[in-house]
Amino acid sequence: MAQAARQESQGGEGRVVTLAGHFDVHVDQPLAELWTAHAGAYAAVDREMPSASLFALICDPQMPPRLEVLEALRGMRLDAMLVPLVWGIVEWPLAARRCFAIVYDRPAGGAVAPGPDRSGAVPEDELVRAVLPPLVSSLGQFLAAGATHRAIRANNVYYRDGARRFATLGDCCSTPPALTQPVLYETVESGLANPWGRGDGTAADDLYALGVAILVLLLGRNPVGELPDDRLLLEKMNRGSYAAIVGSERLSSTMIEPVRGLLTDDPRERWSIQDLELWLHGRRLSPKQPTLPRRATRAFEFNGESHFTARALAQAFTRKPASVPQALKSPEFETWLQRSLGDAERTKLVASALSESVEPGVAGHEDLLASRAAIALDPAAPIRYKGVSVGVGAYGSALAGAFRGHLSLSAVAEAIVARLPVFWFSAQPGLRPEQVPVLKTFERMRLHLEDRRPGFGAERVAYESNPTLHCLSPLIEAQYVLEPADVLRAMEAVLEQRPAEEPQIDRHLAGFLGARFKLAAVEWLDEIGSADPGTRALGTLKLLAKLQAASGPRAVRHTAARLARQLPAALERFRNRARRKQLLEELPRLAEKGSLVDLLALVDGAAERQRDNLGFTAASHEWARIERELGHLRVDGPRRPERAALLGAQMASGIAMFLAWAMALGLIVVVA
């Protein structure tokens, strides 16, 4: 639902950007209390309903928004979630570029946590009476619809009303899922992943985050704020999340129950939304002791550190992959795995990881082996390869982040090409039917990644797996193009402002069009990758002309003029020099009209090309005939006197016969 926006200047009221025709975003009225890590908040007004209190989030262009969640939220209109009223792309003057904007109902009561950084304590009574009931109810409906919030944290909960009676969850759509979540709010599995590699997750992830948010709101602070993320994760792994986060903090017996239930590390044992609703309705159970990960009877020494759990060892393997082959081959490891840890399933998976791995000596062997061993030891964890940790459902998001420089692109791509996701699925207990299409998607991704032609490769995979990732081609990146239909308009706008710029279809634009413009022929993309400038220019023209024919605009004068400058090389395909010259003279005139379709018809018209080909063939034949005749003349030279003698004799005979008959006739006439 990319909706056109226009910018207006309204005298004394400051700058205003309009979205969807009647939502005015006031550029000069920022709302600090609603500002998020990757989106600026500004006052907004619906001109058709001026009394409504609204605000707009202007998203960081680096962050692909969650369009499918926006659609879901608008359709459900939940009480305790910010409801997006409209969204689209606006020309944002503060960034001098186009940005994605979302207009929400403005929560009038401000943040639930009253502190300056929205982390003040909320009384238990208020939490149980006013904050949690609407949140749990709305979250239940939201999760039941198959969506996940992935931005539940204490500083993202607001009061919807001025009287501060009804709480609501804040925005979850302006960034990829869980990207802004601190490790504190993430499960061990999600926390192990890079923020760009966390993915949509499941309802259990949201419930875990809700448990942490309840705890932080109760305490009014982060109880483990002083711990670095790595240390916190290790604590969670070794002691369990509840013990690691709550530690020695004192909670009321009422609140221990939900916090412990929600912070259970095993998602199967974690409280469901129904458990939480029952608790809110007064059901009280004795708190369950969380199941701790299986510990070995003795430690395994790896790289100077002692490890008691498979998960901790897997994490250590991915940090020091160079030492992994030696460790895996050591008899101590086998003994530790089979006897100390005593996990038969892990033992089988490790054997599988070793047997299917690449041969030693091949580049990257250690990284691949470490990654596979880590998957075997900790199948629930994300895939960790060359320092990049990505959940199996988040490779699209990871590629988007990699193209923005947040992750190593080669590591993300190599993990897919090395079929690590496939191995990850094989390590899970039982392949579910819904996972089969995901496996096929990974196979398709792998084929694309191995194809280095323009229109394929990592760019193609990034755009196919991120429907909300705008085109990152440097030429039109600032135009925030989400749909192929907008490419030409964006290109025209840029070329109008930059006279020295040339229209080019780089790998990003080719990948973007390959993924989203189904009318783009593979041959055109191949032509774009050609080393011959003429073929390249023609491929560019074909693709852009098809875009213009499919979705306009009807005239793109600047684009046409710049393309016309590249096209003389394409006209070299015409062999008839006169026609070529004529076409060259026609190019600028046609480019002025701005029709790429007409331009293409001129330089690549089928009838014209056929005529040229036929003409050339005829000319070649004629040339060959001339060559033959000249050859005959050369060969005939020495024989010419002989032929001349014969001809002379014939002529003499003829003349003599004629004269003789003439004299005979004359004589007859005289005598008669």
Added chain:
Amino acid sequence: MAVRRTASKAVRGKAAKKAPGRGIAITAALAGMTMLAAAALPLCILVLAGLVPAMVAALLDRYRAKYLTRTVGAMNAAGLAPLVLQLSTHGLSMAEATRLLSSPFNWLMMYGGAAVGWALFLAMPTLARTIVDVRADQMQRQLKARAEELVQEWGEEVTGRSAQKR
């Protein structure tokens, strides 16, 4: 002999072979002359004397189509024809035949005609050579001009000597 120099070996070779009808023609000519001698001896003497150049030409002719014989013979016959007509108007008498053969002018007329024929036969090859050469040069120039036009119009690729772009 000029005829021998200009005639091709092939033509001469062919001519050297005895034509299948040549013996028949000679036999027919001898029979005709015998009959003519029997019927009109003065006329036979006049014709035999007057056509000596044609007979020599027939002996020398190496062309299969007998161009030399035709040329010299036709002009020789043209020179002889008025004398034959004059003899026939005086009753084909021996006296008239003797009178005609004793006149140098008549000999000049008969043999002069043959000489003109021979001269024509000798001159024509030179003229024909000039015509053939001119025509060959003209054709060569036209072909080269057209070839140049093709290169101008379609580029060097049309000659097939440069790599084709496509």
